[in-house]
Amino acid sequence: MQTNKLKIIPLGGLGEFGMNCLALQWEDDILVIDAGLMFPESELLGVDIVVPDITYLVENKEKIRAIVLTHGHEDHIGGLPWILSEIKVPVYATEFTLAYVEGKLEEHHLLDETELIEIAPKQKFTIGPFIIEPIRVTHSLVDCVALAVETPVGIVIHTGDFKIDLSPLDDHAFDLHTFAEYGKRGVLALLQDSTNVERPGYTPSERAVRPRLDEIFSRARKKLFFSCFSSSIYRIRIAMELAREHKRKVCIIGRSMVESTEIAQDLGYLDVPTGLVINPGQMKDYPVDQLMVLISGTQGEPMSALSRAAVDNHKHARVDKGDTVVLSSRIIPGNEKGIFRVIDHLYRRDANVIYDDGSHGLIHVSGHGSQEEMRLLINLVKPKFFIPVHGDYRYLRRHAQIAMETGSVEHAIVIEDGDVLELDRDDARKIDKVTAGRVLIDSGSSIDVVEDLVIRDRRILSEDGIVLAILAINKRTGIVERTPEVVMRGFAAGDITEEARMCVMKTLDSLSGEEKTDYGMVKEKVRVDLKRLIQKSTGRRPLIMPVILEI
Structure with a gap:
C-alpha cells in the first residue's frame, strides 16, 4: 500500500x-x-x-x-x-x-x-x-x-x-x-x-479592444499618447499596428516600455516595420498628427514618464492642448489616488484623456x-x-x-x-x-530585509536618525511661502543643516508651479535629493520625512 x-x-x-x-x-x-x-x-x-x-x-x-x-x-x-x-x-x-x-x-x-x-x-x-x-x-x-x-x-x-x-x-x-x-x-x-x-x-479576447482603439486613433487630431502595462505585449502590438495603419510614427518612452518592446521584438512577438519607430529626439521632425508616443506610467507612479509628462517635466514627452492620452489598463486598487492625480494634470494641459471608467467603450480587457x-x-x-x-x-x-x-x-x-x-x-x-x-524589502543599494516595520524604524531612528523637511506651500498658488525648515535629529549632522535647507530650496525652485501643487511629487523629489546629499556628506541613511503645511 x-x-x-x-x-x-x-x-x-x-x-x-x-x-x-x-x-x-x-x-x-x-x-x-x-x-x-x-x-x-x-x-x-x-x-x-x-x-x-x-x-x-x-x-x-x-x-x-x-x-x-x-x-x-x-x-x-x-x-x-x-x-x-x-x-x-x-x-x-x-x-x-x-x-x-x-x-x-x-x-x-x-x-x-x-x-x-x-x-x-x-x-x-x-x-x-x-x-x-x-x-x-x-x-x-x-x-x-x-x-x-x-x-x-x-x-x-x-x-x-x-x-x-x-x-x-x-x-x-x-x-x-x-x-x-x-x-x-x-x-x-x-x-x-x-x-x-x-x-x-467570460473575459473578452485581447482582440476586443481593437475596434474602440481604432476609433480613438481615427479621431485623434494631434499627438496620441498610449500608455499600458509594459508587459502587455498584445496591447503594445495592437497600438503599433494601429499607428502604422493611421500613418503615425511611434516613439517609445520609459525604461520598462523600451526594455519590453526590445525583448518582444527580439523574440518575434512584435513585428515592427522598418521606419515605424523613431527616437525621442526625432519627434520634432514630424507633424503632431503623425506621432504616437508609447509611454510607461499607466498606474500614476510619481517619477514615471507619463507622470513627468503630465506636469510638463519630461525632456521629450510634451503633452499639448488637443493631444489625446489613452490609459489602456485597469486601475489597480490602491493606485487610484496617483492615477487620478496624473489624469487631473493631463486635463490641465487641455488633453483629451481616455481611461477605463466604463464610459469610453472597451479600451482594456x-x-x-x-x-x-x-x-x-x-x-x-x-x-x-x-x-x-x-x-x-x-x-x-x-x-x-x-x-x-x-x-x-x-x-x-x-x-x-x-x-x-x-x-x-x-x-x-x-x-x-x-x-x-x-x-x-528595502532594495536601495542592496537587498535589505526589513524584518519588522517598527523595529526597522526604531533602528533607523537610533542609528541614522530622522530628518524632517517642513515646507509651507500656498494651497491655491503652489508658492512656497517661506524658507523651508530642515530639522535633523539622532545623528551627527555636522554643519549641513544650512546645506540641506539650500538643497530643498533648489529642489523646489526646479519645480514648475503645477508640479508644486502635486504634493506626491514634491515630497518624493525633496526626499530623494536630501537622501543623496546626506549620504554623500555623512554616510548616513536617516528616515527622511518631508512635511507639507498648506497655507
Whole structure:
C-alpha cells in the first residue's frame, strides 16, 4: 500500500494578491512553482517590495530541486533575486519569461551563478520524482503556461494566471485539448487562478479592444499618447499596428516600455516595420498628427514618464492642448489616488484623456478568466480535489463554492499561506502549518530585509536618525511661502543643516508651479535629493520625512 503522501505548501498568494509562491514536496524532493513579489501598501514607509517568507525553503534548501515559473509578471518572478540569494537552484521557464528573468538577475548580480533552463508547451521534463508538462495558456502576457505535474500519487495541475482566449494575437491559443486529455486520464488536484472569481461570464479576447482603439486613433487630431502595462505585449502590438495603419510614427518612452518592446521584438512577438519607430529626439521632425508616443506610467507612479509628462517635466514627452492620452489598463486598487492625480494634470494641459471608467467603450480587457472560464476548465479537468489559488481569502472561498457547484469536483479545499496540505490517491487534509508571511524589502543599494516595520524604524531612528523637511506651500498658488525648515535629529549632522535647507530650496525652485501643487511629487523629489546629499556628506541613511503645511 502507498503510505507516502504529497505535500502542497503555499508560501505566498493565498490570502493576498501577489507574491505567488508554492512548494510541492514528495519525501526529500521539493519543487517550487513561481517566486513573486507584491508592492507595499502606502502605510509601509521605507519599503520597496514585499516578498514571501521563505524560512521553510531555507530550512529545507538541500531538498529543493528547482523553481519553475508559469509566466513573467512581477507577482510571479519578482521575488526570484530574494530567493536565489538564499538558495542556489536551477530556474525553468519559457523563452519570453527567461528574457525578463535574465534582466532581473543581471541587475542583482545573480545571472552568472544561476542556471536558467528553457521549457516549452507540450515538452515534458523531469525534476526528481516529478514529470512536468507545460500547457499553453493565454493571459495578458505572452508565452504563459500552466503546469501538469505527474507525482507518485497522481497528477497535479497548476493553472498559473489564465483566461481562455481562443483567438489571441500571436495565434497561440489556449490549449483546451491537453487539459481535456488530462481530465480523461484522471487528475488528483487542480490549483486554479481565482483573480476574477467575482466576475460572471467570460473575459473578452485581447482582440476586443481593437475596434474602440481604432476609433480613438481615427479621431485623434494631434499627438496620441498610449500608455499600458509594459508587459502587455498584445496591447503594445495592437497600438503599433494601429499607428502604422493611421500613418503615425511611434516613439517609445520609459525604461520598462523600451526594455519590453526590445525583448518582444527580439523574440518575434512584435513585428515592427522598418521606419515605424523613431527616437525621442526625432519627434520634432514630424507633424503632431503623425506621432504616437508609447509611454510607461499607466498606474500614476510619481517619477514615471507619463507622470513627468503630465506636469510638463519630461525632456521629450510634451503633452499639448488637443493631444489625446489613452490609459489602456485597469486601475489597480490602491493606485487610484496617483492615477487620478496624473489624469487631473493631463486635463490641465487641455488633453483629451481616455481611461477605463466604463464610459469610453472597451479600451482594456482583463488577463484573467471569469466565472464561466473557471467552470469550463474545471469540467474539462474533473479533479478529485480542487484548490483555489491567487487571491484574498474571500476569493478563495467563493472559488471553492463555484467549483463544487459544477458537480465535477469531489472536494474543494481552501488553504492559506503556510498551510501544509497532504494528499494521497484517496484523501487530502491539512496536517500542519509552516512559517509563512511577508518579508519587507528595502532594495536601495542592496537587498535589505526589513524584518519588522517598527523595529526597522526604531533602528533607523537610533542609528541614522530622522530628518524632517517642513515646507509651507500656498494651497491655491503652489508658492512656497517661506524658507523651508530642515530639522535633523539622532545623528551627527555636522554643519549641513544650512546645506540641506539650500538643497530643498533648489529642489523646489526646479519645480514648475503645477508640479508644486502635486504634493506626491514634491515630497518624493525633496526626499530623494536630501537622501543623496546626506549620504554623500555623512554616510548616513536617516528616515527622511518631508512635511507639507498648506497655507
